[in-house]
Each structure stands twice: as structure tokens, then as C-alpha cells.
Amino acid sequence: MNAWQFFAKWAAIILLLVVIAKTEIGNRILYYAIWLIILYLLVTHPQDISNVLNPGGTDTGS
Amino acid sequence: MAQIAPPGPRQGEVTTGSLARLQGYAADPDSLNATQPTAAGGTVEGSVEPEKQGKDEENPELPQPQAATIPVRNIQEQAGKVPGVIARLPSPGGIAFVVIVLLLLWVLMIRVNGKSRWQWLWEVLTGNAIVTTDPAKSAKTDAAGLRGGVLATGTSDNPLVARPTSPPQDVTDVRVSTPITPSFVRSSSISVTSE
Numbered sequence: 618m619n620a621w622q623f624f625a626k627w628a629a630i631i632l633l634l635v636v637i638a639k640t641e642i643g644n645r646i647l648y649y650a651i652w653l654i655i656l657y658l659l660v661t662h663p664q665d666i667s668n669v670l671n672p673g674g675t676d677t678g679s
Numbered sequence: 680m681a682q683i684a685p686p687g688p689r690q691g692e693v694t695t696g697s698l699a700r701l702q703g704y705a706a707d708p709d710s711l712n713a714t715q716p717t718a719a720g721g722t723v724e725g726s727v728e729p730e731k732q733g734k735d736e737e738n739p740e741l742p743q744p745q746a747a748t749i750p751v752r753n754i755q756e757q758a759g760k761v762p763g764v765i766a767r768l769p770s771p772g773g774i775a776f777v778v779i780v781l782l783l784l785w786v787l788m789i790r791v792n793g794k795s796r797w798q799w800l801w802e803v804l805t806g807n808a809i810v811t812t813d814p815a816k817s818a819k820t821d822a823a824g825l826r827g828g829v830l831a832t833g834t835s836d837n838p839l840v841a842r843p844t845s846p847p848q849d850v851t852d853v854r855v856s857t858p859i860t861p862s863f864v865r866s867s868s869i870s871v872t873s874e
Contacts, residue, residue: 638774641766648770651777658784665795669788 637643659666786796794802802808 642762644774645765645768645770648774648777649768651774651781655777655781655784658781658789662789665788665790668790 634647638647788795791799799808803810
């Protein structure tokens with residue numbers, strides 16, 4: 618896969634998400650799905666979040 | 680004669696021209712003998728036949744409209760209540776807010792190979808890192824034009840790998856244990872003597 622194919626794939630995915638978000642029901646579904654993704658990232662990357670919130674802290678983790 | 684226009688349809692109600700006139704006749708039976716506008720722009724007097732007029736007098740309430748005049752809201756209710764429940768769910772901030780939060784989280788906070796994507800972007804712009812799709816190939820490239828330093832290895836989950844352009848001491852050695860000191864620091868010696 619070259620760079621053009623990479624960007625074309627992601628452009629198609631984003632365009633599809635925009636079309637879905639234009640509908641009323643799709644907008645709601647995407648809203649809660651993105652919140653779930655945010656919560657998943659917060660749960661799976663606690664050290665990264667703490668490094669951003671507390672840059673002066675130790676990197677060894679709890 | 681004065682032209683009496685039939686009452687307009689209710690909000691959300693789909694009606695045709697002829698059925699609108701029938702509803703107007705039900706509201707005002709006297710309008711049957713009034714001039715009515717036609718599609719061609721003219722007027723027609725007494726457009727309703729006497730038989731229909733007699734029926735209207737006996738049964739002032741017209742029968743319920745057919746499928747063409749069912750209000751749109753009834754069709755939405757019949758289509759299912761689940762989409763309505765989903766549409767009524769609140770979305771404070773809108774989808775733009777959550778997309779911005781997600782992008783900030785993904786770019787600024789999530790670390791890849793030790794650094795966030797924002798940090799890797801800065802490293803690439805300043806020439807301290809390169810972006811490659813093949814970690815093994817980039818290792819050979821780095822070995823040809825190395826300047827010294829730590830070489831980060833890519834993973835299979837991240838095909839686009841940003842790697843520092845500074846090379847390791849050895850091609851097989853991916854970590855530098857001792858820091859690199861400039862020559863002018865090594866040559867000079869600082870001695871503290873007490874009198």
C-alpha cells in the first residue's frame with residue numbers, strides 16, 4: 618500500500634462518517650460511539666494521560 | 680361573486696388540491712356555489728354537481744381522507760418508535776465537540792514508540808526523525824548515514840514509523856549507554872585546588 622492508497626482509504630472512511638453524521642439518527646449513534654472510544658482510550662492509556670496532566674511526575678508509573 | 684378560498688391544510692398534512700376543496704366545502708357548505716379558481720387561472724361557478732351538493736347537505740361530515748392525506752407525523756409514528764427514541768437522546772456539545780476531544784486525545788496524549796504523534800511531527804519537521812513504512816528497510820538506511828544516537832524500532836501495529844535520524848553506535852546496537860560529549864569538553868580539564 619503506498620501513501621496515496623493510505624490517504625484515499627482514510628478519506629473514504631471520513632467521508633462515510635460525515636454522510637452518516639448528517640442524518641439525525643446517525644448523528645446520535647456517532648456521538649455516543651465516539652464517547653465510548655474516548656472512554657476506551659482513557660482507560661487503556663492511563664500513564665499517557667497522567668504524563669500530560671502531570672509532566673513533572675515520575676515515569677515509572679504506579 | 681366573491682371567491683372563497685378553501686381552508687389550508689394543517690401543519691404536516693399532505694393533501695391534494697381537490698381534497699383541500701372538499702375539506703373547505705365541509706367547513707363552509709355555502710362555498711359550493713362560489714366561484715373557485717382553476718388550475719388554468721380561470722374561475723368556475725358552481726363547480727360541484729347538485730348530487731354531491733345534496734350528499735354534502737345530508738352528511739355534512741365528509742369521510743376520513745384516504746392514504747394520500749395521512750399526516751406525515753402518523754407515518755413517522757407507524758415507522759417505529761426506536762428511531763424516535765434515538766433521535767430524542769440528548770447530545771450536549773454536539774458531535775463536533777466529541778470529535779475535537781477525540782482528535783486532541785489521539786494526537787497529543789496517546790504515545791507511539793515513546794512519543795506522542797504531535798511530538799513525532801515536530802521531530803520530523805525539525806529533521807530529527809523520518810517517517811517510513813518498513814522498519815527493517817529504514818534500519819539499513821539509517822546505517823548508511825548515521826550520525827550517532829538512539830534508533831527507535833517500529834512495531835507491526837504502526838506501519839508509519841517516525842524514527843530518529845541519529846544512528847546507533849553499531850547497527851545491531853539499538854541503544855546508547857553513554858552520552859556523547861563534545862570534543863572541547865573532553866580535551867579540557869577542570870581542576871579545583873584548595874589552598
